[in-house]
Amino acid sequence: MGRKRVYGITLLLMVVCSIASGLSFGSSPRTVMATLCFFRFWLGFGIGGDYPLSATIMAEYSNKKTRGAFIAAVFAMQGFGIISGGVVAMTVSALFRSLYHAPSYAVNPLRSTVPEADYVWRIILMVGALPAALTYYYRMKMPETPRYTALVAKNSQKACEDMSKVLNMEIHLEKIERQNSRKRSSNSFGLFSKQFLRRHGLHLLGTTSTWFLLDIAYYSQNLSQKDIFSSVGWLPPAQTMSALDELYTIAKSQFFIALCGTVPGYWFTVALIDYIGRFTIQLLGFFFMTVFMFALAIPYHHWTLKKNNIGFLAMYALTFFFANFGPNSTTFIVPAEIFPARFRSTCHGISAAAGKAGAIVGAFGFLYASQNQDRSKTDAGYPPGIGMRNALMVLGGINVLGFFFTFLVPESNGKSLEEMSRENEGEGDDDEQSVQTEIV
Secondary structure, three states, rough: OOOOHHHHHHHHHHHHHHHHHOOOOOOHHHHHHHHHHHHHHHHHHHHHHHHHHHHHHHHHHHOOHHHHHHHHHHHHHHHHHHHHHHHHHHHHHHHHHHHOOOOOOHHHHHOOHHHHHHHHHHHHHHHHHHHHOHHHHHHHHHHOOHHHHHHHOOOHHHHHHHHHHHOOOOHHHHHHHHHHHHHHHHHHOOEEEEEHHHHHHHHHHHHHHHHHHHHHHHHHHOOOOHHHHHHOOOOOHHHOOHHHOOOOHHHHHHHHHHHHHHHHHHHHHHHHHHHHOHHHHHHHHHHHHHHHHHHHHOHHHHHHOOOOOOHHHHHHHHHHHHHHOOHHHHHHHHHOOOOHHHHHHHHHHHHHHHHHHHHHHHHHHHHHHHHHHOOOHHHHHHHHOOHHHHHHHHHHHHHHHHHHHHHHHOOOOOOOHHHOOOOOOOOOOOOOOOHHHHOO
């Protein structure tokens, strides 16, 4: 269907489902949750399509010298989205808290949620549709990437027209036709062919396995921040707060972590990726995530029993910093660079889907491990929270696996997309690169 067309479809799906999520209906809490899950499910289709397309489109429009920074910058905007989401949650909860706050909520859990609080989560979810909707016009004005038009759609004339508009220079159709005829003769294999497996099988295993392992660790931390903050005394016990107080406090804590650890990590990647390379950044990220996970887990009771929550949160923020100045960014970038044009978005989507499978494993696994403490150990004098400590130890081990699976992923720094995907392999003139690489 093409990058541009699906890019518009995924955006509309995200906008509609974000609004619909806030309008989830039902005659009971169970049916409201069922409706919400339905719309969030389809929202996931939109986000899942947006991941590979955003990376692929930027990769195909960038030159080899700054391509890494451009794709990383696309991904880094996610950090500003996280911060904006925290601001929205704090603003809405603070507004309702000032309107409906009463001291009795803090001492009577049965009255901790005012009826009007039902509007809070709905407003927060629907606000997310606004920035997405604002980008629709610009997405539709953007031309299809010439690599897709020429190499996949086989419309060299249209590719010439689009490239001429973007680059403001004349493109010779004959050169594109000559290049494409050579590529068609030597690169006609399919996604499930032996030739693809021979050329790119290990690469696909590398991108899927590292993204899978990363997201087990990353989403375990991300989705369980509330439990982690509570275990080290950063958040007061839930029974001492109203629901609005709890929402505000959690949003503020997550905003602080994102501001100090997540966002700087993204932009360090943008600044350095085209100098030190994807491979090095990913190895460093997994290594230091392992170090800080074990630094949190091994002396866990030092952090919790002595209430050294500032030190704990500083190291916790550093794990997010090295996740984003590391595999959380590079796993998004590399799949858009190393596969042939006709498989590029598909292989990126497969890699991202493997990551979200890891997120599911991480979310449920971390919850189970952190809350599953043998009662006999508690009775024997072990302090509460040993389940959380064990969970952090397991996540450290998962990062070690991610470190070693990184060796399956090739370095794409300073190389053209055609060189990485081997789309020029078999051509008679080794010096002649694709016309788009020559122009850029």
